Amino acid sequence: MAGTAATGAGPRHHILTVLVENKAGVLARVSSLFARRGFNIYSLAVAPTDDERFSRITIVVDVESSPLEQVTKQLFKLINVVKISELDPADAVEREMMMVTVNAEPGTRGQVIELVDVFQGRIVDVGHSELTVELAGPPSKLDDFEDLMRAYGISALQRTGRVALPRLERQAQRLPNTGIRSLGKVG
């Protein structure tokens, strides 16, 4: 628990998974701790866990490590926060889902469908001159697909924000560096 207020790591992606009580207002409590310090939340996903009393919030933020550690400690202090872990992106499986409506005139429709196939996406709606595509996968794959679709003309795009879990084999072996820095409540 030793503080690292004196160390200054550069800005980078941090993934926090926060297990909270499934109650009204909890998301506002969590997000306001970031807002208070002017930290922008890059993405955020919330849903109930297998136990309906709890929800898991996955937060991605771009901040330096030392201020994040202080926010994390403040998050523990929220009465409704049960557990919090920081996942190292290198040791986590991250997934995100995206829906995108892309221009697909008769002349280009074939190309779009081909790319959807390559990326293993699914066409979920078809209009006269547009297609809506669903794509799930690692965030970088979604980024690549988004870049390719931009050439055809995107008229609407919605991403869910990422969810993440630690990679299994490392956790199972209980190596010293498990990829999860368990910051769970002391005691």
Add this chain to the structure above:
Amino acid sequence: MKLNGGQALIKSLEMEGVEVMFGLPGGAILPVYDPIIDSPIRHILVRHEQGAGHMAEGYAHATGRPGVAMVTSGPGATNIVTPLADAMMDSIPMVVITGQVPSAAIGTDAFQECDIIGVTRSVTKHNELITSAQDIPRVIHEAFHIATTGRPGPVLVDIPKDIVDPNNPNSAMDWYWPDSVDLPGYKPTVKGHPRMIREAAKLISEAQRPVIYAGGGILKARAAEALRELAELTGISVVTTLMARGAFPDSHPLCLGMPGMHGNYTAITSMQQSDLLIALGSRFDDRVTGKVGAFAPGAKIIHVDVDPAELGKVRRPDVPIVGDCKAVIEELIKEVRQLQATAAESGGIAQPDRAPWDAQLKQWQAQFPLHYDQGWNEGDALKPQFCIEMLRDNSPEDTIVVSGVGQHQMWSSQFWRFNHPYTWINSGGLGTMGFAVPAAVGAKVGMPGRTVWAIDGDGCFQMTAQELVTASAERIPVKVAILNNAYLGMVRQWQELFYEERYSEVYLSPDLPDYKMWAEAMGCVGMRVEHPDEVVPAIEKANSIDDRPVVIDFRVDWTEKVYPMVAAGTSNDNVILGPEMGEGGH
């Protein structure tokens, strides 16, 4: 047993052992006020909701029991936001109950509606909107549990009118009292980690220039006795922060007094030059550390706090210990005894020779005492420090002193001799002007047998003086010493030192208002003191009055400044001892 929500709320407070609550009714909370008539709980009707909050804080400070305040929705609730923020900063256990518009009207901009849960989210330890009358006992029980355990703090419970109004079917409930709390995310650590405690004992046994840096957490943990035992066992001197005055007796030879921006030279410098700081329930506040990068540069840090977020927040500790101060100190004492016994058995010495360090501390104390000059010639101005010393010397030793915020607060913390815990009550973290009068009322309610003196500034007094009406009406005989220098004195001091004597908006006037007449209008005895030889007789008279509040308007020297001083943002190596050293300190 069938009850309505209002009855269940009051009964829940009774179950929590609440003896007194401070509040002011209004539309949304009206149904809860009806069962108060039939309850043994004493309700004190304040004149402004801020007063209710600070009274609850003063009560909690003095007694260690949670303070309780109850107000209505909207403006009633927003008026108590400042006390909530104050209690949050100073870790005061407090439960505030606010009325809310009926459930169906929430979010419609109804009359006297305010989203007080949203407003107070960052100034409470926890807050909760109760949505069903059946939940009232559970939520109240949880509120008291959260407010009083771990790091104490304020909890706000917001109650829509429909669930407490007997005329509304939503208020029906079956009474129960929970025998436990189910808060999966809230399990404060009490016991310190044994390995860390051993590490701490080892550092203590090796240190040549150790200092105990005692903070308000000592008082919250009821650890004053344990602290004294640790200090005497190890022979280590103790500084007591603004929030910890009284946690270690000022009369004790190991007491160095208060560190920080207006601390004494020895306390500040001992920390600067120490090789080990044992921080017990203190939080490295900027007013204590000065420029953080230059604070105690050669010191290793043992940091004990019940709140893990404090460890490493400002200064990285060498030995972090999460736990209750009392529990940890008691374990630490055992470890130190063990080390001493082992050293004695092997014929070694338990610790390095600290005589040079102790001699250095004594030399600083002799060389740099606090000082002021009260002149006795015709026309010599009355010094505020003299008034405080005379109050101190002519009042019972266990007098509870309550202050507002500013110069009078610093002089009180410097010149009073605090020899008992829980005798000093002030607003440390938030720095809330106007805290003194209502907090003194709350303290006196909690400790009716004790003399309670509010030492206040003229600026502070004007912010909350109306609560003396409450004190008169409720026969709560507090005493108020206004150190009236006709200025917002601390701001004036900064303008003098750092803004080239450009005095912007700090003059208040010595006699507008007329404090004596104002006190009398509020049912108090009012006195005015202008000359040094009038001070003691006025204090003696005030101390002899026990049937109503007393206010003394001390007309003090407006030019007097608080010294020593470490200018904001500078290193604690640069202690300005007095005006002769100028603003730079060199």
